[in-house]
Amino acid sequence: MKIAPPLQVLIPAGVILPLALVLPGLCHGGGWELIGAFAEAALHPSLDPVVVDSLLRGLGVTVGVALLSWCLSLLLGLLLGLASSRLIWSTLSGTALPAELLRRFLAIPRSIHELIWGLLLLQVLGLQPAVAVLAIVIPYGALVARVISDQLDALPDQTLKALLSAGSAGPAALLTAMGPPLLPGVVSYGGYRLECALRSATLLGVFGLGGLGNELLLTLQSLEFRELWSGLWLLLAVMLSLESLIRALRQRWGLANRFGQAQPGVGRQGREILLLLGLLLPLMLAISHSLGIEPAALLHWQPLPPLHSQHWQEALALPWGRLIGNTLLLTVLSACLAVGGAPLLLLLVAPWRLAQPLLRLLWALGRLWPPPLTALLLLFVFKPGIWTAALALGFHNLGILGRLLLEGAESCSGAAEDALHGQGVGARVALLYGRFSALARSYLAYGAYRSDVILRETVVVGLMAGTGLGTQLQESLSSFAWDQIALLLVAYAALTLVGEDLSDRARRRLL
Known part of the structure; x- marks a missing residue:
């Protein structure tokens, strides 16, 4: 048995279930008034x-x-x-x-x-x-x-x-x-x-x-x-x-x-x-x-301090397994929220035409709102960690992928969706099997590319939300530990190159 292509775009949205279970435990009680003031100020x-x-x-x-x-x-x-x-x-x-x-x-x-x-x-x-x-x-x-x-x-x-x-x-x-x-x-x-x-x-x-x-x-x-x-x-x-x-x-x-x-x-x-x-x-x-x-x-460069063998030993003693593991987990969670969230939200608002402009506005704000500022805002009410960072990074990329999905849906022929409507099919099912059928594989292929981008962007929220290699990079920069910085750059480069290769393979298979 094979999963139908329109349903494949919704599989990543399954990450919402563990998020719903974990999120209540992340709340620390304070800051909701600040969130309300932030929303009202808009x-x-x-x-x-x-x-x-x-x-x-x-x-x-x-x-x-x-x-x-x-x-x-x-x-x-x-x-x-x-x-x-x-x-x-x-x-x-x-x-x-x-x-x-x-x-x-x-x-x-x-x-x-x-x-x-x-x-x-x-x-x-x-x-x-x-x-x-x-x-x-x-x-x-x-x-x-x-x-x-x-x-x-x-x-x-x-x-x-x-x-x-x-x-x-x-x-x-x-x-x-x-x-x-x-x-x-x-x-x-x-x-x-x-x-x-x-x-x-x-x-x-x-x-x-x-x-x-x-x-x-x-x-x-x-x-x-x-x-x-x-x-x-x-x-x-x-x-x-x-x-x-x-x-x-x-x-x-x-x-x-x-x-x-x-x-x-x-x-x-x-x-x-x-x-x-x-x-x-x-x-x-x-x-x-x-x-x-x-x-x-x-042309005027500030010289970097010399590196000693003792410093390299301290750099190698960092908890590399935990740092790299948290970075990869953050990438997967953020990518699933972004890739699966866009079609899921479109399906939810499909019966209500007036809700689509609000969804467009939400996605536009997600695209322009820098992820570290989103992480700072979420820290008003959530504890720092992987899930908070994933929400910040996922929201930003959700805006990008949501706009992409809308562009593709508007460019596609609506004949199949209209035919399903004519047979009495509901708006959500008609959208899913009408337009999403033609877009599913190309959208997932772009989602694979975006996952590669998200892996590079983990450093952005890691600096703010206290997780992954980004947190260690901030500490190393603050202490001018260039040996640690050099190894962190090597780790980031290796991870992103492997991620780039995997995303290329996934796109070739999908397309």
Whole structure:
């Protein structure tokens, strides 16, 4: 017997049962009044001109860092992606060995979360605006390189072979045959990376690298919930505007969404994309100047203290089994809550059309609300630990996966769902076996990829909720124990690389 694909998307939601049993024991009794005040403040954000002016300046820094890091990471990723393509090396030199070596090397920077990069660069470069930009560019550039090289190697090469057989030079044949089919995927993926850059810039601000994230953290710690919600509503407006712009451009240019479904549009690209690229250069220069980024300041590194054998012995004596086990358990719980929670919530509200806008708003707040701030808010009423961290991380990724599922459901044909409705089937069952049937495997495949991302994000909530490798990383950074930090980075890199391999295998099997 095999489980039907629509039901497979609900299996991860089974983690809600043990959560319901454990959650009452995690409550410590105090803080519910603060949660109530936090919820009430959402309807009455502060409109004080001084507060709004401070938030707008922080928002400007966050958006500037996101745009600059996004642009640089795309440029870096495009160059590295072409350099790590097996197809390009095989065409130009007859061997793909350099591509394989570069791919393995790029796995290291992308396996380390941008927050860790930010904290490390902060130690060696000091507090300067370029730290936040570099912290995003390094892992994002490696991620973009992987996607571009994979897309390029997966394209049909019949046209390329024909041009080479006709006597065309290798570079010219590659540009002519592979450039046009590669461009839509690069542009579509670049739009998604811009949304991620905005979230990452906000997250880095929470940990002291400036911008709106720092303002949000200070207002939460001082319990100024009205000021906090002023910043959240501003950030939500920017995020939704950005998502709408990307969606409109994707439809205008006829690009595919993350389910591989082509968007309705006329496929206009060419001149408009070139015009957009031409406008980016002066915009990036203006942002760099306004942020006060000085490239020469990056050459002045603070030396790290020497490491002694005694320190390495102390680092090896850490409880590695418990730390790694808690990190893996946190990943599984968060991934199950996010992957299974999105379709379950959609099914629950299916009969009530008016409830769907509220669900969209909840998911939008989950996407923009940084997980460490969610963990701090949950600590008002829950004890620190794995479940509290899983709730914080699961809520954030639930917003991302929920939006993805809605995009896919709206792009799918509703014929099967309408046919089930016509036969008297209820709204929930019609949605489950109508639309979810077509989306199940691709949604689970993206959920496997998101699980790999969640593994990297465990460091974010671990710093706040006191669990996993993130907690030890915070202690090691506070005591400048670089031997421990080095081993923690190796552990994180190894875990994320193994998780990346497992998620790739799961996606190939599903798709």
